[in-house]
Amino acid sequence: MTSVTSLSALLARGAAEAPALRAPGRPALTHGALRDLAARTVATLNGRGIGRGERVAIVLPNGPEMAAAFLCIAAGACTAPLNPAYKQDEFAFYLEDLKPRALVVQRGVETSARAAAEGLGIPVLELVPGEAAGDFTLEGGTPGTAARPGMGEAEDGALVLHTSGTTARPKIVPLSQRNICASAAHIGATLDLTEADVCLNIMPLFHIHGLIAAVLSSVAAGGAVVCTPGFDGMRFFRLLEEERPSWYTAVPTMHQVILARAERNADVIARVPLRFIRSSSASLPGPVMEAMEKAFGCPLVESYGMTEAAHQMASNPLRGARKPGAVGLPAGPEVAIMDEDGTLLPQGGIGEVVIRGPNVTAGYDNNPDANAKAFTEGWFRTGDQGMLDADGYLVLTGRLKELIKRGGEQVSPLEVDGVLSAHPAVAQALTFSIPHKMLGEEVGAAIVLREGAEVSERDLRDFAARQLADFKVPRKIVFLPEIPKGATGKLMRIGLAEKLGVTA
Incomplete structure (x- = not known):
């Protein structure tokens, strides 16, 4: 299959009458209609003076219109999706930072x-939904002439997203048409996606995981994506039964909610057999992976992604060994391990994970300092620490900025998570750093306990001490009904001690 490097070429592949975008209770939008x-x-945007590579901010509810707006606007301009849950001052910050030519709202x-855009003099375009899932028209704005009209080409911008910015001002990550098309192709190849596949999307569509892994990879393969209003653990199995997807992709916190309800929905799982399940955007504890495979009777494929790589970098294979605790084999870009001085390390060496390839951003927007730190000899430094094992699988040992430095020792939170998650009473575990004077x-x-389970702090510490060196055993364990999450469902390690009021 020849590789496509633009959205218009990617959209040209699906069979005209085959469904592309679906939503509960609505007729499907076919590939031809898409x-x-x-x-x-693109013609409407060109008529408003917006052309190739120019930014259009999108604030839409999760669903088929958001998926369609991303695909169709990105075909001839550059999309900038924002979290609809932001407050007005947050919208103002991001819109001022992005400087888009227009904002699309429903x-x-x-x-x-709307008010944030008007305050900044940014034109507002209204999306008016049609009957079919994702069909829409854009209204409003003022007439203009685009400097670069028509469909985007390989090096034109297609998508800009901000990094999560947990420890600093968020950086703008620009992704080209080539970057996102390459990533969709990599995901399709990893998962053997075909026109017969249907993905149930429960991920937010202002995030790289939902946009690329669920929507773009499905459309690129000529298949379909069912666009839901977002993740709802109570509704998941009903959607599974009604929509009959062949797969879904989610973050570990979502899988854990689904797993907790799997047993009482065993009949639905039997009636709607999934071909596979995909997990990405955070580390999945090995015991959860094994329990999911047992409950659903299909492979759970753990992948490793980040915004700067237009999502996927490595993945466990669909066929062949899936290693719990490893994020798999390189699955798109080249992957290597580098030391602080920029030397590539041999297999088994622990250092920073670095990548290069057609899906990797060319650099942060307007940020020469960040780019100087992020790129070494053409390799992008991910900020993750890890190693390539004897079989070439990538094992992550933690985010460099999340490693806990206790005295002269380094503790990988991921390692401790894995040990605590293996306790039969534990549903979820998140290891974090507590500031200490000495x-x-x-x-x-x-720790979040399983329904009806009981365990003391002392018992958990003793359990951990049987598998971990003494300096790695948590000195403080807090039991919570739920661990705080970010907007995309990721658990937030950094600043958790402060948020929970925990002191050493």
Whole structure:
């Protein structure tokens, strides 16, 4: 299959009458209709003076219109999706940072993004949904002439996202048409996606995981994606039964909620057999992977992704050995391990994970300092620490900025998570750093227990001590009904001690 390097070429592949975008209770939008919608959308933007590579901010509810707006606007401009849950001052910050040519919002849906855009003099375009899932028209704005009209080409910008910015001002990550098309192809190849596949999307569509792994890879393969309003653990199995997907992709916290309800929905699982399940965006504890495979009777494929790589970098294979605790084999870009001085390390050496390839961003926007730190000899430094094992599988040992430095020792929170997660009473574990006057940092852990289970802090510490060196055993364990999460469902390690009011 020849590789495509633009959204318009990617959209041209699906069979005209085959469903592309689906949503509960609505007629599907076919691949042919999606192509027509992209052509009309790009013409509308061109008529408003917006052309190739120019930014259009999107604030829409999760669902088929958001998926379609991303695909169709990105075909001839550069999309900048924002979290609809932001407050007005957050919208103002991101819009001022992005400097988009327009903001797209849905008619009849209240959002403070409108006021933020008006305050900055940014034109607002209203998306008016049609009958079919994802069909829409854009209204409003003022007429203009685009400097670079028509469909985008390989090096034109297609998507910009901010990094999560847990420890610093978020950076703008620009991704080209080539970057996102390459990533969709890599995911399709990893998962053997075909036109017969249907993905149930429960991920937020202002995030790289949902946009690329669920929506773009499905459309690129000529298959379909069912666009839901977002993740709802109570509704998941009903959607599974009604929509009959062949796969879904999610973050570990979502899988754990689904797993907790799997036993009482065993009949639904039997009636709607999935071909596979995919997990990404955070580390999945090995015991959870094994329990999911047992409950669903299909492979769970853990992948490793990040925004700067247009999502996927490595993945466990669909066929062949899936190693719990490893994020798999390189699955798209080249992957290597580098030391602080920029030397590539041999197999088994622990250092920073670095990548290069057609899906990797060319650099942060307007940030020469960040780019100087992030790129070494053409390799992008991911900020993750890890090693390539004897079989070439990538094992992550933690985010470099999340490693706990206790006295002279380094503790990988991921390693401690894995040990605590193996206790039969534990549903979820998150290891975090607690500031300590003498040692610098101490090891803490937040625990969510399984329904009806009981275990004491002492018992858990004793359990951990049987498998971990003494300095790695959490000195403080807090039991919570739920661990705080970020907007995309990721558990937040950094600053957790402060958030929970935990001291050493």
